[in-house]
Amino acid sequence: MTTSLKRFGYITLTAQKDNILGKKGESINAHEFHYSDSDNNGDDFLAVKASKNTSWPAIHATDTLYAGYPHMHLWGNIGFARNFIRRCLDRAAKKGEGERA
Secondary structure (H helix, E strand, O other): OOOOOOOEEEEEEOOOOOOOOOOOOOEEEEEEOOOOOOOOOOEEEEEEEHOOEEEEEEEEEEEOOEEEEEEHHHHHOOOHHHHHHHHHHHHHHHHHHHHHO
């Protein structure tokens, strides 16, 4: 926990590799506001805050995981929401196939 807000404000997130939400290079608008920090914030997205001309690595993301501080605005890239739902449905189908075997 910290005594002040960390990385407060609007940002653009850009995927640094393919993940559950999108492909490498795809972007989405987001924001951060939190009174805590970590020494392991992830590096699967690049967060860019244009108003202060700063950037930092953020988020742990894989084919099955999204874990990070940023809150995304999914209307900013509806493909991220579609990709997430598609991955959930694929995972449920695979789980169902395993239970039948």
